Amino acid sequence: MKKLLITSAVVTALTSYGAMAIDANINFMGAVSSTTCKLNAADAAKTLTIPNVTAKNLLDSGDSGQYSASSSFNFTDCPAGLTKVTSAYTYQGKTMFDYVDWGVANGTANNVAFTVMQSPNVDRSKKLHLDGRVEAQNDATITNGVATVPVTVGVAAINSNAQPMMPSAGTYSGTFLVAFTYS
Template sequence: SAATCTLAAADAAKTLTIPSVSPATLLAAGSNAYTTYYASSSFGFTACPVGLTRVTSAYTYQGSLVGNNNAVATGTASNVQMFVMQSSSPSVSSVLAVNGTSGSLNQATITANAATVPVIVGISSLNSSTSPVLATVGTYTGTYLVAFTY
């Protein structure tokens, strides 16, 4: 759209920090551990022009992917994969593709010229075949580029 909303300045760059978890605990949580071990935040939009009805996001992971939504974390830890969800609470059904595409899960409604786009990033202990395995102790990180359309 030629007309856009205003993204809150504090939301232009985000850092989400997932609480520390031991490799054994993460593995015990299974392949869907990302619904238990995660960090959440949101992107706030204001001053949306009349006529705009939704904000659509597209996440692109700046690293290696396994499939369309398993982001392989970088750092000293191994066997850690990250998942992005656009939801107010983590769930398997809200996992987004992080290959630059978007779908119905990537949409937030604009109400009264404003919108809030929730984001959750969670981790699981998975190998390159997406099988649950013990992660190694260490650091992990990942970077996503998020594009918004109206």
């Protein structure tokens, strides 16, 4: 009985293999870099100060993010073969419910939210998700071993339900962790 079961299993396996057709194959390739780009030391910790704005002007500006501050992360000594630096921003606070590209600001001012754009100025088409997600606008090109990742933070008078709302006077702040990958 055992010989019959073993023989049956072997015949089934051989028959099944013979019935499979090989119609395609997949090749993959890549590289492991021994080094990455060098982030300029002055760019490792940044504080962006958004100019003071009245509550009414902030509310009137809508969600344009026109009240903003800009800077950049600068990389040098990128190894040959690397062509882009990709950034991923993770807000260390609460993001809007269905709008993870808006964060709720911390502080004494209420109804203040902010967005981050990978751009040297306000460009809403370059808004980034604040949950560590990476999309095409998170990429910056490496040219001759150097790359610049621009960043602009803009604020708006929006409550935690993503509705326009008059902000209260006070201070606000927020903190992001920024991770960079190279390819």
